Amino acid sequence: MVTNKIAHLFIIHVLNNLDDTVISKKKLLNDILLTVDDNIGDKCFTNIFLGVYAPKSKRYFIKEEVDAFEAMIEHSTSKKDSAVRRVELMNICTKPLETFFEEHMLWYLMDTTKSPLLARVFAARIELGEVKESDAIDEMFRQIQKKQTIDNKPGQILLGHPDLHRVLKELVKLDSETKDTKLDFSSQLASVMVKNMNDCLKSRATWIFVELLEHENTKGLVLDDLKENTKAIQQLLKSKELKGNKGL
Secondary structure (H helix, E strand, O other): OOOOOOOHHHHHHHHOOOOOHHHHHHHHHHHHHOOHHHHHHHHHHHHHHHHHHOOOOOOOOOHHHHHHHOOOOOOOOOOHEEEEEHHHHHHHHHHHHHHHHHOHHHHHOHHHOOOHHHHHHHHHHHOOHHHHHHHHHHHHHHHHEEEEEEEOEEEEEEHHHOOOHHHHHHHHHHHHHHOOOOOOOHHHHHHHHOOOHHHOOOOOHHHHHHHHHOOOOOOHHHHHHHHHHHHHHHHHHHOOOOOOOOOO
16 A cells, blocks of 8 residues: 555545544554665655655645545544644654664765655654754764765765755754754754865855855854855855855
8 A cells, every 4th residue: 555656645644634643653654664675765655754744745745645635624523733643643753764764874865866755854853853862863964074976076075965965955944943943953064064164165065054144043053163264265266166155
């Protein structure tokens, strides 16, 4: 069922309408999560979890699919707030998915298009306020500082990967806008980037600096350090090595 084009929509419908998430865990999610290794590359399987993390998202689902999730909802006896149900389901799914991604972190960071679930799992930790409890996020921060071959050029910091830097930008934005945020994700990311300032300034990671500067609650994480490197930034602009924008 989890890889069937029709059946997986039914599973998403059940998960998003059944009040008792304990039953959802015992009867559905436990068994589904056991097959992550075998099915992570399947779009239908991935969509089951995207239906938990980002229901109604136009990025992942077409209108007809969203309509299927909500079919006959007017006849539902559900009394639980959908936001509460979503948080409960995220708490069930996130740790097992993290364990999988932690073991294969570099593989997925080098090509974030392999699975949109990686970014959603990180986003869940931000929304749940559990960034510091995440071993997968710790592993991600270790990996993004390493040098890799990017765009056929060896020795490039992974932070500047053309796809990954966009994912990190979106996570900074989410962190800055999340209610009661402690900015744990943005703070750790800023620390990593300041530590690798020169390599970041020479890569697309510059755009992450820009994102941090655009939010009142995150700009203080990097502003002073960037000011100290004003001359270096100006030199990079002259040498055309800076891949971010000139407004930095």
